[in-house]
Amino acid sequence: MEASVVSLRLLNCARILVYYDKGLEIRFEGDGNRDVGCIPGEKGVLQAIKRAGRRSRILSLIWGKLRWYTTSSGLRQIGVAIRHLGWTVQCPFCGWRGSSFYATSVYSASTPNRPNAICPGCYSKKRHRLLYLYLKQQTNLFSEKLRVLEIAPGPYSYRLFQTLPHAKYISLDYESTLTMCRGDITSLPLPDASFDLVICYHVLEHVVNDRGAIKELHRILSNDGLLLVQVPIDRDVTLEDPSVTDPEDRKRLFGQEDHVRAYGKDFVDRLVEAGFVVQIDDFAATLPDDVIRRYGLTHNELIYACDPDHEVQ
Ligand SMILES: [Zn+2]
Numbered sequence: 004m005e006a007s008v009v010s011l012r013l014l015n016c017a018r019i020l021v022y023y024d025k026g027l028e029i030r031f032e033g034d035g036n037r038d039v040g041c042i043p044g045e046k047g048v049l050q051a052i053k054r055a056g057r058r059s060r061i062l063s064l065i066w067g068k069l070r071w072y073t074t075s076s077g078l079r080q081i082g083v084a085i086r087h088l089g090w091t092v093q094c095p096f097c098g099w100r101g102s103s104f105y106a107t108s109v110y111s112a113s114t115p116n117r118p119n120a121i122c123p124g125c126y127s128k129k130r131h132r133l134l135y136l137y138l139k140q141q142t143n144l145f146s147e148k149l150r151v152l153e154i155a156p157g158p159y160s161y162r163l164f165q166t167l168p169h170a171k172y173i174s175l176d177y178e179s180t181l182t183m184c185r186g187d188i189t190s191l192p193l194p195d196a197s198f199d200l201v202i203c204y205h206v207l208e209h210v211v212n213d214r215g216a217i218k219e220l221h222r223i224l225s226n227d228g229l230l231l232v233q234v235p236i237d238r239d240v241t242l243e244d245p246s247v248t249d250p251e252d253r254k255r256l257f258g259q260e261d262h263v264r265a266y267g268k269d270f271v272d273r274l275v276e277a278g279f280v281v282q283i284d285d286f287a288a289t290l291p292d293d294v295i296r297r298y299g300l301t302h303n304e305l306i307y308a309c310d311p312d313h314e315v316q
Contacts, residue, residue, distance in 0.1 A: 083109055084123070092119070092299045095135040096159040099124030104299040119299050127159035130204060130233060132298045135163065137286050137306055142200065142229065144170065149199040152223065154188055155206045156181050189215040196225045196313070203232045208262045211245065217277040221311050230279065230309040238267040271307065279309035 071077045089102030105123050108116040121128055138144045148169045153160055156174035158181065164172040176182035186192050189212045201220055207213040220230050235258065243264035247253055250260035257265040274281045284306045
């Protein structure tokens with residue numbers, strides 16, 4: 004009988020046996036090639052894939068994804084993906100291309116809807132894509148062996164620093180699962196002058212003791228170091244009230260449930276107080292319109308480039 008069988012291995016968990024005389028048979032093997040099941044006949048193929056999915060992590064993921072795409076959420080996601088097919092915009096982090104980036108409403112119904120905002124490939128936002136271009140054009144991150152610390156990394160960060168094997172990169176966050184180490188920004192577990200570049204984007208508005216955090220960022224930067232920092236700014240003078248702790252009140256006053264203040268243009272004063280020499284860089288204004296369109300950027304996205312200025316202190 005063995006002579007009448009053609010055997011094909013399927014993802015290390017099953018073999019497809021094609022009998023010349025009896026048709027198709029799929030035989031499952033567990034760890035150590037132990038046979039754990041057998042479904043004969045052509046009709047058993049779908050059932051066989053399902054059973055194989057229970058035994059193989061890869062097939063299980065594929066099967067779960069296929070089932071999700073038959074749900075209303077999955078069908079909606081397919082519709083969104085089809086509507087965004089195209090080549091008009093491009094993500095500098097992951098290379099995703101489409102007719103436009105996804106609106107924020109695709110991911111969250113509770114935040115204000117902003118069109119052309121989020122990359123579906125790596126979840127970069129406008130400010131992150133602008134940061135990428137800034138790092139590429141205004142720093143030596145892509146050519147020199149820099150020590151880099153990023154506070155509160157995102158999925159796009161992993162993509163960037165994976166392409167820069169020469170950079171010594173550490174990410175830090177209070178609770179994110181994406182981070183390489185956990186820590187409190189107001190008491191960084193890092194030595195003095197140990198980084199050449201620190202990226203701290205949209206973090207300080209969540210930190211009660213933001214002045215303490217800025218001091219820490221100043222402490223860990225080397226003499227020639229650079230801090231790139233951004234916070235949301237929507238007014239002239241910072242609105243702050245430590246007694247406001249209720250999430251609804253914070254949302255009403257500061258714009259988001261987990262924001263502890265609403266920064267104004269006087270944000271720069273807190274950086275200067277800590278010893279930084281600050282350049283408020285309107286980098287987006289220097290970019291041609293076709294670059295703004297291609298990377299889904301926006302004007303009015305200021306980057307605070309801060310020199311620790313240790314040598315004059
Ligand atoms: Zn992307």
